[in-house]
Structures are given as C-alpha cells and as structure tokens.
Amino acid sequence: MIVSSFCRKAAAGLALVALAATGCTTKNPSATGSATTGDDASTKSSSGPVTLKDGSQVKLALIPGGAHPYFQPWKTTADQDKTEFKLGAVTFNETGEWDQGKQNNVINSLAAQGYNAFGIFGVSPTDINSTFEDLKAKGFAVGSLASCPAGDTNSADFCLSTDVETAAYKAAKATIAAIGGHGTIVHLTGNNVDSNTQRRIAGVKKAVAETNGKVTELPVITDIDKDLSTAQKAVADLLAAQGTKINGIVTTAYNPAVAAADGVASSKLPIKVVAIDDDAKILAGIKSGGVAATVTQNPVGQAYVGGWLLALLQSKQCTMKDPGVIVDSGSFVVTKANVDTYDQERQAKTKELQTEFASHLTCS
Amino acid sequence: MSDRKGSELADGLVSPTAAAALQEPDVPVGKAESRRVGGLVPWWANQRIGLLVLVVALSALFGVLRPAFFNQQLVIFPLLRDIAMFTVVGLAQLCVLSIGHMNLAVGRMAAFSMMITGISYDLWHFTLYAGLVIGLVAGAAIGALAGWVIARTRVNSFVVTLALDFLLLGLIPLVYTALTDNAAFVTRPPGMRELRNYSLADVCVGNVCGSPAVPQLALFAVVAMAVVGWIYSRTKLGRELLMTGASVRAAELSGIPTARRVIVAHAMSGSLAALAGFMLAVSTGSIKATIGEEFMLPSFLGPILGGTLLAGGFVSIWGTLIGTALTTVIRKGLDLLGVGLESLNIYLGLILLVALSTDRIRAKLSDRQGVRER
Numbered sequence: 001m002i003v004s005s006f007c008r009k010a011a012a013g014l015a016l017v018a019l020a021a022t023g024c025t026t027k028n029p030s031a032t033g034s035a036t037t038g039d040d041a042s043t044k045s046s047s048g049p050v051t052l053k054d055g056s057q058v059k060l061a062l063i064p065g066g067a068h069p070y071f072q073p074w075k076t077t078a079d080q081d082k083t084e085f086k087l088g089a090v091t092f093n094e095t096g097e098w099d100q101g102k103q104n105n106v107i108n109s110l111a112a113q114g115y116n117a118f119g120i121f122g123v124s125p126t127d128i129n130s131t132f133e134d135l136k137a138k139g140f141a142v143g144s145l146a147s148c149p150a151g152d153t154n155s156a157d158f159c160l161s162t163d164v165e166t167a168a169y170k171a172a173k174a175t176i177a178a179i180g181g182h183g184t185i186v187h188l189t190g191n192n193v194d195s196n197t198q199r200r201i202a203g204v205k206k207a208v209a210e211t212n213g214k215v216t217e218l219p220v221i222t223d224i225d226k227d228l229s230t231a232q233k234a235v236a237d238l239l240a241a242q243g244t245k246i247n248g249i250v251t252t253a254y255n256p257a258v259a260a261a262d263g264v265a266s267s268k269l270p271i272k273v274v275a276i277d278d279d280a281k282i283l284a285g286i287k288s289g290g291v292a293a294t295v296t297q298n299p300v301g302q303a304y305v306g307g308w309l310l311a312l313l314q315s316k317q318c319t320m321k322d323p324g325v326i327v328d329s330g331s332f333v334v335t336k337a338n339v340d341t342y343d344q345e346r347q348a349k350t351k352e353l354q355t356e357f358a359s360h361l362t363c364s
Numbered sequence: 365m366s367d368r369k370g371s372e373l374a375d376g377l378v379s380p381t382a383a384a385a386l387q388e389p390d391v392p393v394g395k396a397e398s399r400r401v402g403g404l405v406p407w408w409a410n411q412r413i414g415l416l417v418l419v420v421a422l423s424a425l426f427g428v429l430r431p432a433f434f435n436q437q438l439v440i441f442p443l444l445r446d447i448a449m450f451t452v453v454g455l456a457q458l459c460v461l462s463i464g465h466m467n468l469a470v471g472r473m474a475a476f477s478m479m480i481t482g483i484s485y486d487l488w489h490f491t492l493y494a495g496l497v498i499g500l501v502a503g504a505a506i507g508a509l510a511g512w513v514i515a516r517t518r519v520n521s522f523v524v525t526l527a528l529d530f531l532l533l534g535l536i537p538l539v540y541t542a543l544t545d546n547a548a549f550v551t552r553p554p555g556m557r558e559l560r561n562y563s564l565a566d567v568c569v570g571n572v573c574g575s576p577a578v579p580q581l582a583l584f585a586v587v588a589m590a591v592v593g594w595i596y597s598r599t600k601l602g603r604e605l606l607m608t609g610a611s612v613r614a615a616e617l618s619g620i621p622t623a624r625r626v627i628v629a630h631a632m633s634g635s636l637a638a639l640a641g642f643m644l645a646v647s648t649g650s651i652k653a654t655i656g657e658e659f660m661l662p663s664f665l666g667p668i669l670g671g672t673l674l675a676g677g678f679v680s681i682w683g684t685l686i687g688t689a690l691t692t693v694i695r696k697g698l699d700l701l702g703v704g705l706e707s708l709n710i711y712l713g714l715i716l717l718v719a720l721s722t723d724r725i726r727a728k729l730s731d732r733q734g735v736r737e738r
Contacts, residue, residue, distance in 0.1 A: 095699065095708055099658050100648045105442060109699040112432035112439050126548035130560065130649030138437070150546040193537045193653035195546035 049354040050312060050363055052085050058311045059089040061115040062145070062303055063107060065123035066098035069254060070146070070277065074119075074303040081307035090307070091115065100124040104131055117141045117310035119303065125150035125195045132156040141313035145302045146329075150195035154324035157313055158360070160306050160353070162297045164196050167331035168203030168252045171274050171295045174333050175248040176207060176215050178272035178292035183247030186218040186238065188256035190225035197222060200252040218242065224256050231259035239267050248272045248292075254279070257294070261285045278334065278342075286339045296342065298329040301350035305329075309357055318363040325360050327353065411671040411727075415686040418719055419693055426697030433700055436577040441563060444578055447685070447692050448585035449643040453659045454666025454684040455592050456636035461667055462596065463609040463629045464676025465521035469510065470663045471656030472532040473634045474641030477503035479536055481642065482549030482651035492553040499638045506532075507634020511627035521630075540653040548652035559646050581643055585685075588639060592632075593681040605629055609676025665691055669719070690719060 062078050064071035075092040082090040093110060096103030100123040107118060118140055122128025125147060132155035135142045144159040175185050187204045190197050201220050208217045224234040235256070238246075249264065249271055251257040257275035261282060264271045275282045275294040285291035312318040330349040334342040427433040434440065453470065460467045467473075481499035484490040490498065506528075514524045540547050559581060564574020596602035607615045608625045615622050640659065645651045668674065669690060670683020694715050698708055 091702075095704065101446065101644065101658070104648070105446070105696065106699060108438045108442050109432075109696065112435040113430070113700065114432075124548070124648065124650070124652060124654070126546050126550050126650040126652055127648040130557070134561070150548070151550055193540055193547035195548065198541075198545065198547060 049351075050318060050358050050361060052308065052311050052315065053317055054315055055085045055087040055311045058085075058087045058117050058314045059115040060087050060091075060117045060119065060307050060310060061107075061110045062090070062092045062119045062307070063096065063103065063110070064094050064121045064146070065100075065103055066096050067094045069279065070297070070299055071121065073299040077300050077303035078307065081304060081311075085308060085311050087307075087311055089115070096123060098123055100127045100131075107131065107135070111135070111138065111140065117307075117314040119143045119145045119306040119310055120156075121146040122149065129153060129155040141310045143306045143310050145306045146297075146299065147196055148326055154326060157320050157323055158309060158357070159324070159326045160302050160309075160329050161326070162331050163328040164252075165199040165203035165206075166328065167276075167295050167297065168200035168250075169207050170331055170333050171250050171252060171276065171293075172204040172207030174293040174295070174335070175250040175272060175274040176211060178274065179215070179247040181211065182214040184216050184218060184245055185248040185250055186242075186246055187220045188224060188231070188234070188238075188249060188251045188253070188260060189220060189222055190253035190256075192222035197252075204250060204252070218246070221256075224259075225253035226255070228255050228258060231255035232263065235259040235263035239263055239269065239271075243267060243269050243271070246271050248274070250274045252276055257282060261291050265290045283334075283339060286334060286336055289336065293333055293335045296332045296334055296346065298331075298346055298349060301346065301353055302329050305350060305353045305357065308354065312361065312363070316364075318361040321360050321362050327356060329353065412680060412683045412686055414722065415670065415683070415690055415719070418722070419686060419689050422690070422693055422697065422715075426693070426700060430697070430700040433697060436575075439696065439700070440577040441579055443692060443696050444582050445643075445647055447689050448579070448582035449640055449647065450662045450666060450688045450692060451585045451685045452588050452636055452640040452643060453663045454670075454688050455588055455681070456633045456640060456659075457663035458667040458672050458679050458681070458684055459592070459605075459629050459632040459636065460521065461609075461672050461674060462605050462676060462679045463626060464612075464674075465514070465626070465629065466525065467507075467510070467630065467633045467637075467663070468522065468525040468660065469529040469532065470633065470637045470640075471659035472529045472536070473503055473506050473637040474644070474656030474659060475536050475653060476506050476532050477634070477638030478641040478645055478651045478655050479539055479653070481638075481645075482551075483543065485553050485651070486543070486549045486551045490553065492555040492559070495553060496639075496642050499642055500635050503634040503636070503638025503641075504631040505634070507637070508627050508631035510634070511630030514630070515623035515626045536653050548650045550650050552650075556646055560649070581646060584639060584643055588636060589681050589685065592636075595632075596679055596681070601625075601628065606677055606679070609673075609678075611677075662688065662691070669716070691716065 060078065060081060062074045064074065071094065078090040078092050081087060091110065093106050096106050103123050107120065110118075118135060120128070120131070120142065122131065122144065126149070128144065129149045132142050132144065132149070136155065142156040144154060144156040144161065146161050148154055148159040148161045149156070172185070172187070179185065185208070187201065189200055204217065204220075208215050221234055221238065224231045249260045251260050251274065254277060257277065258279060258281055260273045261275055264273050265285070272292040273290070275285070275291050278294060278296045282291055282294050286294060313320070330346065332342055332346055332349075338345075423433070432439060456470050457467055477499040480502040481495045484495040484498045510525055510528050513519070514521050517524070537547070562580045563576045564578040564580065565576035567574050567580065596606065604615070604620045605625050605628070607618065607620060608622045612622055637656070637659070641655050644655055666684040666688035667680070669687030670685070671680040672678065672683060691712070694712055695708070698711055703711055
C-alpha cells in the first residue's frame with residue numbers, strides 16, 4: 001500500500017514536471033529594484049553632519065553573523081540609536097550561528113515582521129552581496145557593518161568597517177616596534193577560509209616585508225578563534241615548541257589575543273604580545289606591561305553611525321551619491337602611554353565619520 | 365564450518381547495528397514488512413501521516429501567532445528553498461542508511477564536489493549545468509572511494525567516513541587558498557543568480573504561471589526524490605540495496621554482490637551530497653570552502669524522523685521530506701517568535717522530542733490494535 005501510494009505520488013510528480021517542461025517559458029526578467037535614486041531627493045548637498053528629521057517609520061535591525069564579544073556593543077548602541085534618533089523600533093539579532101543560510105533566514109524573518117533598515121555583518125564576505133541584492137530589490141536600506149563584501153563590488157548602500165588589512169598592518173608594526181625592530185614574530189588568527197583572515201595575513205606580511213629581512217615571520221597559525229580553549233591549546237603548544245625562538249606575537253582575532261596574553265604571562269617568556277580589541281583582560285595586561293599593545297576597532301561607531309545613516313536612507317531623507325561606498329571605521333593602537341585616553345581618539349573618529357558620510361549623501 | 369565462515373564474513377562487512385540485527389534476523393525484515401503492508405497499520409498510525417499533520421498544525425500555529433509566517437516572499441520562499449536543500453541532504457544519508465551504513469562525511473563530500481565545480485567555473489569557464497554535472501561526478505567518485513574502502517577493508521562505515529571527513533577537512537582549504545584570493549570561487553556562470561531568486565511564477569505554460577512562493581531551486585529536490593524513490597521501489601538495484609541492509613548474509617546467499625552494492629550506495633550518497641552543495645552555493649551566492657559544514661545533523665534528522673531505519677532494510681523518501689520540513693518549519697517559526705540564541709535550539713529539541721513521543725504513542729496503539737485483530 002505504502003509503496004504503491006508512493007508510486008502514484010511519484011508518477012504524479014513526474015507528470016507535473018513533464019507538463020511544466022512542455023511549452024515552458026520564462027518571463028522576461030523585470031528590473032530587480034525600482035530606480036529610487038534621486039526620486040525623493042533634491043540636488044542639495046550637505047557638508048556637515050545631517051540631522052534626521054523623522055525616524056518614526058524606520059525599524060532598524062543590527063545583525064551580526066552570530067554570537068561574539070565584538071558585537072555586544074552593538075546591542076547597547078542600538079538602544080542609543082533608538083533613543084537619540086527616535087526610531088520606530090530597533091533589534092539586535094545574533095541567532096545566525098555563523099552560518100550564512102541561517103543569517104539569511106534571520107534577516108528574512110525580521111523583514112517579514114516589518115524591519116526595514118538592516119545593518120549586517122555578513123557571515124560570508126563572498127556570499128553577502130547576494131543577500132544585499134535581495135534586500136535592495138525589496139526596497140530596504142542596507143549597510144554592511146564591520147566587514148565589507150569580498151572583491152570589488154559592494155551591493156549594500158554603504159560599508160562601514162574596519163579595514164582589516166590596515167588594522168593588521170598596524171598591529172604588526174606595533175609588534176615590530178616592541179621587539180626593537182629585529183627578531184622573529186608569529187601571527188595568530190582566525191578562520192583560514194575567510195576572506196577577511198586572508199586580508200589580515202596580507203597586512204602582517206606587508207609590515208614584515210618592510211623590515212627588509214630584519215624581522216622574520218613564522219608560519220601563520222590560523223583556525224584558533226573558535227573558542228578560548230582552542231586558542232589556549234594552540235598558544236601552549238606554540239610556546240612549548242618554539243617559545244625561545246619567538247620575540248613577538250601578533251594576534252588579529254579575539255580568542256588568540258586573550259590566550260596569548262595569558263600564555264606569555266604564565267610562561268614568563270620575554271615575548272611581546274600585541275592583541276586586538278579592548279577586552280578588560282587585555283587592557284589590564286597593557287597597564288601591567290604584560291601586553292605591549294592592542295589594536296582596537298570601532299564597533300560602537302559602526303552601530304551608531306550605521307544606524308544614523310540607515311535611518312536617513314530608509315526615511316528617504318537622503319540618498320547615497322555613490323552607493324556601495326566603503327569607509328574605514330578606524331583602528332587604533334593602544335599602548336601603556338594612551339591606555340587611559342584611547343577612547344577619546346575613537347570617539348573623535350566616530351564624529352568624523354558622520355561628517356565624512358555627509359559628503360556622500362544627497363539630502364532634502 | 366561453512367556457517368562460521370559466512371558469519372565471519374558478515375561480521376566484518378556490516379555495521380554494528382546491522383550485526384546486532386543479525387542475532388534476530390526476523391526483526392528488520394518483520395519491521396519492513398509491517399511497514400510495507402499497509403493493511404496491518406491503521407492509516408492514523410502511519411508515521412509519515414502523523415508527521416505531516418504535525419507540520420501542518422505547527423505551520424498553522426506559528427501563522428496564528430505571527431501572521432508574517434505566511435509572507436510569500438520573505439518566509440515561504442526561503443523556507444521552501446531550505447526544505448528542498450536539506451531534503452537532498454537527507455537523501456544523501458538515506459542511501460547509505462538503506463544498507464545499514466552511515467556517512468559522516470556528507471558535508472565534506474559536498475564541499476569537495478563544489479570545489480571541483482568551482483574550479484570548472486573559475487578556471488575552465490564551464491556553464492552552470494555543465495559544472496553541476498562535473499560536481500555530481502566528483503561527488504559520486506568520492507563516495508565510491510569511501511564505499512570501496514569500506515568494502516575492501518571491512519572497516520566500519522562510521523570509521524571510514526569519519527576519516528574521509530578529516531582528510532577532506534585538511535585538503536579542501538589547501539586547494540582554496542592555493543587557487544583563490546578570498547577562499548571562495550566567486551565566478552558566477554550565467555543563470556546562477558536567476559536560479560537563486562526565480563520562482564515558479566517565472567515558469568509558464570501558455571498564460572498559466574506557477575506560484576511565486578515556490579522556488580525553482582526546489583525542482584532539484586523533486587527530481588532527486590523521484591529518482592531515488594524510483595530506484596528503491598522499482599529497480600533490481602534498489603531491492604538489492606534494501607536486502608543488503610536487511611541482512612548481509614541472506615543477501616549474499618541470494619547471490620547479491622554486496623560489496624558492489626556498498627560502493628554504489630556510497631556513490632549515490634556522494635552524488636546527492638554534491639547536489640545539495642550546489643543548491644547551497646546557489647542559495648547563498650558563492651562556492652566556498654565551508655559549504656556543507658552544517659549538513660551532518662540534518663542529513664540524519666530528515667530520514668530518521670521520517671521512518672528510515674538506522675539498521676538498514678527500509679527507507680522512506682516522503683518521510684525524509686516531511687521530517688526535514690518539520691525541523692525547518694519549527695526553526696522558522698521560532699525565528700519569527702523572536703526566540704533568542706540561548707533558547708532557540710532548546711525549543712527546537714523539545715518540540716522534536718514531543719513529535720517523536722507522539723509517534724511512539726501511536727505506534728504502541730497500533731500494535732495493540734494489531735494484536736486484537738490477530
């Protein structure tokens with residue numbers, strides 16, 4: 001019974017496929033998105049920060065690729081965006097589980113619930129433009145935050161992100177300075193098959209090359225940012241095997257940074273560690289001298305300026321003169337000398353970002 | 365003497381679960397028969413119908429709680445695309461479950477196959493479907509390799525496919541970092557973007573067009589289900605695979621070349637993994653090294669929820685579709701309800717447990733009724 005029932009269903013299914021194939025035609029593809037550029041805007045250009053007039057219809061969603069300490073400031077900054085710009089609603093959703101398919105589903109679910117402005121850290125830099133194109137085709141404002149699409153195209157309205165190659169370059173320069181300009185360094189980082197990691201690796205290599213051989217780099221250690229214990233094991237193995245040959249460790253991912261700071265402190269080897277971001281443990285390490293420097297990024301600026309810009313775009317007050325523009329949200333070297341004041345520099349950069357973006361906007 | 369030799373051969377070849385089944389040779393056959401002969405099982409205790417009712421009920425529930433659930437463009441379309449893709453993932457596992465084996469490298473086989481497809485697009489400028497065919501062949505080849513190792517060495521399929529998974533885990537990133545700048549092949553042959561977004565509304569017969577909620581990509585799953593279903597229900601190959609799964613010793617005594625069937629089952633698994641990888645690459649937008657990383661759990665969930673036996677000997681193609689749909693609908697509904705990351709998978713697990721429990725209850729009631737009838 002079951003088998004024959006299945007056969008009938010399979011036969012019916014095949015018949016449907018065959019029927020669809022006969023006389024099957026494909027509609028002419030219509031334009032994927034309405035040409036809204038310039039429709040609602042005058043040619044007036046603004047040279048200073050733009051004030052949002054009415055954000056009540058804007059529902060802002062900030063969507064990282066998954067749970068990660070880097071994005072926690074987005075949550076509080078989203079609330080600040082809501083209060084300051086009087087947005088209709090804001091949400092922060094980190095249930096993408098570092099899977100592009102799942103993140104796409106989260107985005108679609110939020111859109112179905114009325115969210116119409118999206119600040120997205122794409123899980124996969126090589127996939128995320130497809131997601132952006134879908135959202136733009138449906139009339140939503142889209143910003144790529146904290147990471148830009150790989151390659152030469154950015155299909156979002158804008159990208160506001162750390163230039164990860166520049167940040168890694170600065171980190172490597174700080175490491176080289178800390179070890180006195182000669183010796184051996186090693187680079188610890190995250191997912192090898194991620195285009196941002198490839199750019200970080202390139203940034204470090206560039207800094208090493210500029211020393212004309214005075215500084216050498218051991219093979220990069222990748223794929224150790226999954227969690228802290230993975231990073232700790234890798235650091236322990238590295239120090240045990242090559243600790244006496246290493247003068248500096250440069251880290252461009254969160255878990256390796258924390259693990260390297262801990263590991264070097266525990267081993268008491270005279271290795272200079274340059275970390276990333278401003279975890280409390282890392283800042284304490286800088287104050288105590290155990291960490292030579294860290295390179296912080298600007299997650300608050302990304303969420304604050306990104307939210308402001310998305311609201312301007314979705315409320316139709318402004319349009320981008322050059323859609324897809326990429327702006328560096330900034331990376332900042334923190335050492336013992338400026339560990340108590342570095343955030344001022346970062347806040348100043350955030351203000352500058354609004355001015356910089358204003359030059360890319362046409363507003364009514 | 366001959367009995368002992370046969371037993372040793374069987375022990376070396378079959379999976380532990382199938383070996384355990386040999387101690388009670390009638391159990392899997394009996395189960396298979398009771399499932400096949402509908403008269404012995406009331407319609408309301410049929411596992412697939414129960415799951416189908418549950419899928420419909422949950423969809424209705426989520427729709428009542430969040431009307432956005434029925435949004436054609438933003439919810440139903442991507443939901444059906446995911447169901448289609450994970451159904452093919454489930455079929456890949458189902459092929460080896462049919463012979464009582466497991467394939468732990470389903471995801472990595474998808475990544476390997478799509479790596480070959482990506483090379484064909486990026487370096488050899490193949491068209492969309494030519495590249496797909498290349499990927500399917502690569503998937504079949506890597507699957508056949510696993511099957512050949514299992515048949516030749518008589519090492520358990522769990523161990524061999526786990527080892528293959530690690531082998532590919534190391535190999536695939538090496539190739540990507542050597543051949544690409546961004547750890548992905550970003551070349552998109554003509555038609556790839558359209559396949560991602562086109563629905564049946566773009567397919568017309570005269571003036572009649574299909575539904576905008578049904579993605580064209582879902583047709584791949586329909587074809588895969590039709591082909592796999594036809595093989596298992598209508599061909600000698602399919603019958604021999606199921607007999608191999610039911611009892612390797614009995615199959616060999618019947619003259620079935622079980623080693624060759626093992627290779628074929630794993631080749632089919634690899635090919636279907638490749639198809640699923642292709643559907644994922646089209647859905648998300650590029651062919652990258654991490655394709656298939658999320659395939660392991662769904663590959664088991666669909667077929668087993670749908671009634672396919674772990675011990676081999678019985679498969680359910682429709683059950684795989686419905687089992688996959690159940691999981692996907694639950695996840696989508698929880699997304700819409702705004703369940704946070706901390707709770708999402710807890711609720712998913714709890715709902716699945718309830719689903720399996722109700723199925724067990726119906727099975728017990730059915731057995732009781734069966735006893736009464738006898």
